[in-house]
Amino acid sequence: MEILKSICTDIDTIFDLYKKGTEHQKKVAKKHWRGFDRFLVEKEISEGRQYKIIMDNTIACVFAIDYTDPFIWGEKNKDPAIYIHRIATNPDFRGKFFVRKIVEWAKEHARKKNKKFIRMDTGSGNEKLNTYYESCGFKYQGIVKLQGCDNLPAHYKDGTSSLFEIQLPYFPG
Template identity: 40%
Template structure:
């Protein structure tokens, strides 16, 4: 297993992972991600935002990291955190708790980049995801209603209730 930035040659595989995730979201009656354009994914890759865990020649899991998220975190976003978005696990490799690898990696990455927090969000009252993220070390801060979602992807307009999670690297 290896964690590294995605490359442009990963674009199609990432799109397939996202489609599988959308299928699972429909099946489980969760808030569904919109389809993402390949050009959007490629731009994130070029900006160094897309990360992956590989297992052999396969992307086992991928996610996006950003350094600001004002639309979701509001006044809490003080440029002191990394924000994890769109964690997506290869459907043939679910159940391997890649979230634990992501948490371990993200703690180091946040520390290396001078950040205090690792944060993520999920939409709706998804009790299984709340349990999943808290079992991996995130503190559940609660559910908040987003007020200005105009610049966010469409699924944020469809479900304004957002669960916020963080890990404080300075906490004991």
């Protein structure tokens, strides 16, 4: 298993995984993704913030990161944090505990970037997913109902999002 930066030629596979992830979300949760802007993903790739997990020469999982997330995290956005977004797993590789692998990668990445927190959000109401995130080291931070989220993907416009955070104990600042 390897975590690598995604490249431009990965974009169709990334969107295929988003589509398959959305189909899975519709089966297990009330809230699901509603598509993503291709320009957003192209920008993440060009900025080196879109990643892929490779297993058996196949893209098994993708995720994106950011270093700011003011629309979701509000005042806490001032904290030095890395934000994980849009984890999508190839159905052939489900059950491989990729979030745990992403967390280990993110801890090292955060350390290199002098970040104190690893954060993520997910649609509220999927207790199985919330429990899984907590088993990966995240602490539940509550629920947020977003207002004025025109700059965010469509799935943020309805319902609420659950927030999760890992505080790194070795923060140098």
